[in-house]
Amino acid sequence: MKINKLLVGLMTSVTLVAGAAQAVELSVVSGDTGNGLAFLEEQLAKFEEQTGHTVTVVPMPSSTTDQFGQYRLWLAAGNADIDVYTTDVIWAPQLADQFLDLTEAAADVIDQHFPSIIESQTVNGKLVAIPAYTDAPALFYRTDLLEKYGKEVPTTWAELKATAQEIMDGERADGNADMWGFVFQGNAYEGLTCNALEWVKSYGGGQIVEADGTISINNEQAVAALEEIKTFIGTISPEGNLAYMEEESRGVWQLGNAAFMRNWPYAYALGQGDDSAVKDKFDVAPLPAGEGPDARSAATLGGWNYAVSKYSQNPDAAIELALFLGSAEIQKERAINQSNLPTIEALYDDADVLAAAPFMGNWKEIFQNAVPRPSAPTQENYNEVSSLFWSAVHNTLSGNGSAAENLEVLEADLDELLN
Ligand code: GLC
Numbered sequence: 476m477k478i479n480k481l482l483v484g485l486m487t488s489v490t491l492v493a494g495a496a497q498a499v500e501l502s503v504v505s506g507d508t509g510n511g512l513a514f515l516e517e518q519l520a521k522f523e524e525q526t527g528h529t530v531t532v533v534p535m536p537s538s539t540t541d542q543f544g545q546y547r548l549w550l551a552a553g554n555a556d557i558d559v560y561t562t563d564v565i566w567a568p569q570l571a572d573q574f575l576d577l578t579e580a581a582a583d584v585i586d587q588h589f590p591s592i593i594e595s596q597t598v599n600g601k602l603v604a605i606p607a608y609t610d611a612p613a614l615f616y617r618t619d620l621l622e623k624y625g626k627e628v629p630t631t632w633a634e635l636k637a638t639a640q641e642i643m644d645g646e647r648a649d650g651n652a653d654m655w656g657f658v659f660q661g662n663a664y665e666g667l668t669c670n671a672l673e674w675v676k677s678y679g680g681g682q683i684v685e686a687d688g689t690i691s692i693n694n695e696q697a698v699a700a701l702e703e704i705k706t707f708i709g710t711i712s713p714e715g716n717l718a719y720m721e722e723e724s725r726g727v728w729q730l731g732n733a734a735f736m737r738n739w740p741y742a743y744a745l746g747q748g749d750d751s752a753v754k755d756k757f758d759v760a761p762l763p764a765g766e767g768p769d770a771r772s773a774a775t776l777g778g779w780n781y782a783v784s785k786y787s788q789n790p791d792a793a794i795e796l797a798l799f800l801g802s803a804e805i806q807k808e809r810a811i812n813q814s815n816l817p818t819i820e821a822l823y824d825d826a827d828v829l830a831a832a833p834f835m836g837n838w839k840e841i842f843q844n845a846v847p848r849p850s851a852p853t854q855e856n857y858n859e860v861s862s863l864f865w866s867a868v869h870n871t872l873s874g875n876g877s878a879a880e881n882l883e884v885l886e887a888d889l890d891e892l893l894n
Contacts, residue, residue: 656711679769
């Protein structure tokens, strides 16, 4: 026994030496949403075993806006303590200079990913981050309640409002005083930009700033969209929804207290958990369309990636870690356990993935038609553009100025910032 153990020990060290990779200590920073950090820790344990490196996770709040603010400071200060950053799809143009070019390191795997996602992480020919998963939101709806009230899945916002109100009134009359019709992300942060871009686009009101740089947000369809959603607050959606981010909406939903929720796919696996009040009582559909000639269902494109800091003192091992976390093997597990959408095309035909998250078959098309936020046309100004937009929307929903007034001011502010 003893000798065997010794032998195994010896062999392990030999492999490490033969692999030429000296064991190093790495750190990866990541936001905390759902059980994402627990999943990351599990994957890192495998990486540590395979490579001999050790990895520390530096946890961050779940708000992407808060993460961005902190990372920008660290990177500007040349922080060498963080090797790998978990990055939002919108950050690539703004942080590109602070990350290593992964083009060469990823050469063998790049073709596995959807080209549009690789493109979103490529800035002036430099691959800034390895995609880990993509995101396109869904309308989560209660199958049991739609059946109880004899309703169809709503396909327009007006239908959603009517159905949500009827279910909410009925459930309250039946004794659930905490019941709401619809929850979403209404806090003043990046998540509201995603939600509001969907409303505006679904009314045919454009994408805030178009791909060619035109500032398009001050238009009648955008006004109609915001005015419609404003009527949700205090009726089918709680006043408190104006302070919700992803996790707060999921909290209300998963306790069984909402008929509908707008959220990202991560909420699917959690909603199916054993501790969830909505387990086996919900499904997902595309978000509703607005009204007008160009009305459509619109989903904002999200997603997360791994980037390597140019200040890392162990760049080779850090690159190895980023590649590992974006690999087909880990993406498959992430799809099955976390219901995160893979960026590797083949996984959409994987039987295990489809068994765990049946909706993914349909979501490939939805994310491919998803609406990008204007981070490419606005480059280093994107964060400011988004913050001006979500503030205008938050003010409108709070009753602080009409949509028409707020979008007019927004247009002027954007014009000053960008032109
Ligand atoms: C999700 C998306 C991300 C987006 C964020 C907003 O995490 O993947 O792209 O910025 O939500 O809250």
